[in-house]
Amino acid sequence: MFPTLAAVAPGTVVAVLVRHLGFWSMNGCRVVYEIAGDDSREFGFAYGTLTNHAEIGEEIFKVSLRPGTGEVSYVIRAASRPRALLARLGYPVTRSLQARFRRDSAAAIARAITG
Numbered sequence: 001m002f003p004t005l006a007a008v009a010p011g012t013v014v015a016v017l018v019r020h021l022g023f024w025s026m027n028g029c030r031v032v033y034e035i036a037g038d039d040s041r042e043f044g045f046a047y048g049t050l051t052n053h054a055e056i057g058e059e060i061f062k063v064s065l066r067p068g069t070g071e072v073s074y075v076i077r078a079a080s081r082p083r084a085l086l087a088r089l090g091y092p093v094t095r096s097l098q099a100r101f102r103r104d105s106a107a108a109i110a111r112a113i114t115g
Helices: 087-088 091-114
Strands: 015-020 025-037 040-048 055-063 073-084
Touching: 025 055, 040 073, 055 091, 073 091, 087 091
Parallel strands: none
Antiparallel strands: 015 025, 025 040, 040 055, 055 073
């Protein structure tokens, strides 16, 4: 079973700190809803970007446990478009950085599961 964490309760503001291209950027987000399956085998949340975020959009993070096999799956879904001038000018780089985030995030979940 996955616990419900107060840290991801709707309304919680989070800051995503990222180092890329030799500098750091901080992007604000707000948790907009939780994901919890009826049988507590799904857990997750979605956040929307705040005005200081380089993108405009929403991102969903969901972890599911398959009862019979114990198999764990992790899903990230995002819908966004550039907001900041640098994000618009560097659109291909922005997409590359987002792909790196997805890979790094999946690797972190894999380490947590096996660890």
